[in-house]
Amino acid sequence: MVFLAPATVIYSVFMVYPLLDSLRRSFFDDDGNFAGLDNYNTLFGNPTFADRFWDALGHNFQFFAFHMVLQNPIGLLLAVLLTVQSVRGLNIYRTIVFLPTTLSVVIVGFIWRLILSPIWGVTETVGIDTPLLGESRTVLPTLSLISVWQWVGIPMIFFYAVLIAIPKDLIEASRVDGAGSWQVFRDITFPLILPMLGIISILTYIGNFNAFDLIYQVKGVVAGPDFASDIMGTFFYRTFFGASGTTGSPAMGATVASVMFLIILAGVLLYMFGWQRRVTTYEL
Amino acid sequence: MSELRLSGVSKVYPNGVRAVSDVDLNIADGELLVLVGPSGCGKSTLLRMIAGLEDVTEGVVEIDGRIVNAETPRERDIAMVFQNYALYPHMTVRKNIGYSLRLGKVPRDEAAQRIEDTAALLELTDLLDRKPGALSGGQRQRVAMGRAIVRKPAAFLMDEPLSNLDARLRVQMRAEIIRLQRSLGTTTVYVTHDQVEAMTMGSRVAVLRDGLLQQVESPQVLYDHPDNLFVAAFIGSPSMNLYQGRIERTSTTARAVFGAHSFPLQDQWTEGDGSGGNDGREVIVGIRPEWLVEQTRDNADLPSVRVRVELVEALGSELVAHTTIEAAGAEIDTPELAEGHVSESSDGAPCLARLSPRSRVAVGETIDLAINHPSVHLFDAETERALRPDRDR
Ligand SMILES: Nc1ncnc2c1ncn2[C@@H]1O[C@H](COP(=O)(O)OP(=O)(O)O)[C@@H](O)[C@H]1O
């Protein structure tokens, strides 16, 4: 316990305290007077806030869905391909796929803005004449895909680490038992990487609520056009600091932050009790 | 139930390692063949080629006359037991055993019945709903066996299936496997690096060294008539004493001379074409530790060797004397064979003797040991092949 004390103190000061303070501030107004649930009533009752809030939350879930449907399966597929022994230069592929994760979001956003620019981007040459980042219909999927492109290396490396830890014996035993490649994957490999799938999903979930930088970089805090790329992060930023003429409200910002915290917490609890308890990790 | 036939089978791995070279081997229907050799000699590779887990570089693998080189493991219908059991950790014992049946689309009722029968045979019935993680080593081993048995495959391939068990369980499971194999009558190739296990289990034993098949014979023939120096040194425990020597012949006598000692050879060695082809021939002389006995008045007429006792192991049933003998030891470049010997000192080569437990030998003493055997093994020093009077005189 004595040895844990310094870590506990540091953790409390830098993590728990700000969190609790932010929760506390959501019950006070900007002048520091106790306000009860007023801020929450405003957030959910006042259309200027509520509409934005529900929009942003919806966008967050879309953003999340894109990552779950594309990033993680593609990451898994790449990881499986990396374990195929007969392919030459595997390390090179691994590095290439992982490279974007090491780039700053500022650079990624910049690169993709150039690539997708209607004026001198490459989209027109491949026959896309909509400004993908400029239309409300396409902006969120496009940003999601950029993010998927950037981060797909993470699930790939995680899955890869688990895959190479599966003893070759197991795979061979199943092949001798009569399994083809697909059956080996379905019956042996997949069940053994399921725990990692859970971990990656929850990390994706958490990461998606913290996804602010890409949208901020590409679309700014107003998350245009017409708030079509607005997510909780940008919504919080505008609420707290204010943007384009409106003044920010620390109290309302704290309220948004608290709600975000609760949403993330709900996801984590769901993972811990709904998933982790049911999915066993096996010693290999 | 099937016959396996390997013809000229070789394996070269992509990295250039030649793990198996030109192996010819027939395994008859229902036979239990043991494949033995020091680790790294290519046993697993050979087995995996039969299973279809490894491509055959050269040669032909046949099952019941059908060439299976290009067939996948599933098409070959062969079951394999792995050294680490390779049980599916996320499946219960029942599912582990039944997995092949599920893949083979065996009707549910029949599959359930076969799983039950197999479990009963291996005394696994109470464990059917456990996962492998909750089983002991011996139980896991039996599940691995069950997974093979339930399939009623053309053949069993077992790759050192007992090497992870403790000694007592190993002996027990050995007997169990022999019993199961006999009652099922399934063609089996059993791989081990342990020559004692090989000798106790196989009706025929194939000795492999550096990917080359050395000799395929019954345990007794391997022990009595090793074809070459390697088999001689590998089979038997403790292993054979081997010394550099030479054949000295006259018209009426022949002897094998090693160091300060000699052993009279059978009459056949003295006959011949008179050219003296074997006179002075460089040989390696092999003497089994169990041939050596204390020299007494009763056996004073036997040829003997003089040794100095370095260490005595009293095992109760026998007494193993580690001694040094005035002769030059013969080197075999297989490290495992050297174990148990006293390291060679400048004044002689190690000599092991299995003596009667009541022998009175003391460390530091110099004693005479009689060679209580009508012959010694002789190997050509160059080719390391066994010399037989009928063939090589
Ligand atoms: N996948 C592989 N790639 C390259 N060399 C291998 C491979 N598997 C085994 N070997 C080599 O082939 C030789 C025989 O190996 P193995 O068949 O496993 O021997 P054993 O089972 O008798 O111990 C060894 O030298 C080993 O290093």
Ligand SMILES: [Mg+2]
């Ligand atoms: Mg092996």
